[in-house]
Amino acid sequence: MAEKEESSQAGENKTELQIIKELVDELYQFKDCYFETHGVEEAGRKPDDxxxxxxxxxxxLEEKEDSLKNKVEFLMQKGRCLNVAPDYSAAAEECLSRAVKLDPCLVEAWNILGDxxxxxxxxxxxxxxxxxALQQEKNKVSLRxxxxxxxxxxxxxxxxxxxRVLESVDLAREAVQLDVSDGTSWFVLGNAYLSLFFTCGQNPQFSQQALSAYAKSAEDKIASSTPDLHFNRANLFYYEEMFGCALEGYSRAAALDPNWEEPREKEKQLLEYLEKVSELIQNKGKVKTRRLRTMLSSLNTSALGPCSSPQFRSPSGRVGSLEPRSLSSLPHGHNAGVAAMGKVVFSLASQGRMAFTFGMVDSxxxxxxVMVYNTADTWGVLIGDTVVIPEPNVKRHSITHKDKSYDFKSIRVDSPLLLIVNGKKQNVQSQIPVSVSYENRQKLKETH
Known part of the structure; x- marks a missing residue:
């Protein structure tokens, strides 16, 4: 008879614990799928809700605590409930620490305690x-x-x-391989590739892998409502000069988290930058006509400097002198075997350590x-300087965002070391690798 009573009590406890788990599952469903039941205009209410x-x-949960407080599952679910908040909770740490002491094999509790x-x-x-946790079981949450x-x-x-960055990429890849449909794992992989890109020589393959991972993440309904995803991807779009996509990303991040100032500020800065560049191109840096013609009168093939030598090695590895071409004749993309040449008519300091920007006018x-990346703070060009760009990479920008439109051409230069300024190559001190930050603002992303 005593055995039957014990068995019945165990059954009741199991039911109670199951109810508690379902309540916490409901909490995470509410948070993760908030925008399925609320409009984006209500995003500002999400943290309070x-x-x-x-x-x-x-x-x-606390109503049931007296009867269940020594149960491992109850402790974990209470810790998990408290962990939904973006900030550290001493109560959550206490619950989870007790849970893993009672059951050191409880992988989920270890993961949340790590969070x-x-x-x-x-x-x-x-x-x-x-x-x-990984010593107990290989799982996507611990890996990412x-x-x-x-x-x-x-x-x-x-x-x-x-x-460490290389190892972090391997771990994020493993997490994705365990569940290719998990958008949070794709987001973490995108961040890992972004970090690898700026840590290991800015190999274009890594930036493309980051963008691909972010695109996969954006397909997931939970990950796509994470403002950090849109902000991080926008930062990389900005670096890649995909300005329209960057503006959309900053705007989306700001909409999803109206209390987060940085996306709105970045969007505003980029719009101001595009406005300024468009205006300065249109009026040729506001240099007066007479002064401009005086500047251009000294522009001739002697300004090519080392580019005129048959031994000149281009950025692409080609050996031989370069042929000067007018800016209007340069097609979009990489222009092998030729050089762009002109006089500087304006310059802008780098936006958030992104690119040093200047305008030049040809004959x-x-x-x-011209947007020059990886420049030291002390490097720059002055109005009137002669600049030669070997094998220029020409881009066309056509951007429309919130009733604003911009249309202009640019030349991207990945390092000041690739430029010839006033007939001279630039010294190695002119280059410092740029970095683009990525966000993990709130917490380690947990899947429930």
Whole structure:
């Protein structure tokens, strides 16, 4: 008879624990799918709505705490409930620490505890939790979260940081392979490739892999409502001079999180930059006609400097002198075997350490904007300088965003070392690698 009573009580406990899990599942469903039941115009209410929902469910959990407080599953679900908030919770850490002590094989509890340590700023403890979880079972959450932690850990030198970034890419790839439909894993992989791109020599293949991973993430309904995804992808679009896509990304991130100022500020900065560039191209840097003609009168083939030598090695590896061409005759894309040449008529400081921008006019008085990347803070060109661009890469920009339109051509230069300024090559101190930040603002992304 006693055995039957014990069995019946176990059955009741199982039911109670199942109810608790379903309540917490409902909380995460509410948060992750918020925009399925609310319009984007209500995005500003989301943090308060999620907090209110968390407090309601927490109250229901606490009503059952006396009978279940020593149960591992109850402790984990309470910790998981508290973990929905973006900030660190000492109560969540306590629940989860007790849960993993009672059952060291509980992978999900280790993952959520790792999340709490991340929020607390204790990256080493977070790493240890995730590594421990992976020793129990290979799972996508531990893999992708460990990928994030590795990229944030302080490194003694660039080599150590580079190795960690490479390892983080491998971990994020593994997470994706375990579930190719999980948009959060694709988002973390995109961030890993973005970090790899700027850590390991800006190989274009890595930026394309980052964009591909972000595109996969954006197909997922949960990941696509994450403002960080749109913001990170917009930063990379900006670097790749896909300005229209960047503006859309910043705008979307701002709409999804109206309390986050940075996307709105970035959108505003980029619009102001495009406005300024368009205006300066149109009026040739506001240089007066007489002064401009005086400047251009000294522009001749002698300005080619080393580019006129038969031994000149172009950025593409081609050996031989370059033929000067007018700016209007340059087709879009890479122009092998030729050089663009002109006088500087305006310059703009780099926007958020992105590109040093200047405008130059050639002998035909055609004006084009030049965007130079990886420049040191001390590097620049002055109005009146003669600039030669070997094998220029010409782009056409046609952008429309929020009733604003911009249409202009530019030349992209990946390093100041590729330019000839006043007949001279630039010294190595003129170059410093640019970096583009990516966001993991809220927490380690958890799938429930």
């Amino acid at each position: 999620v907090k209110q929902k968390m407090e309601e469910i927490l109250k229901k 709490q340590y991340w929020k607390k700023g204790d990256l080493i403890a977070s790493k240890n939790c995730l590594t421990g 979260n460990l990928s994030m932690v590795l990229r944030q850990l302080p490194a003694a030198n660039n080599d150590e940081h580079g190795k 035909d008085e055609t004006c084009i904007v």
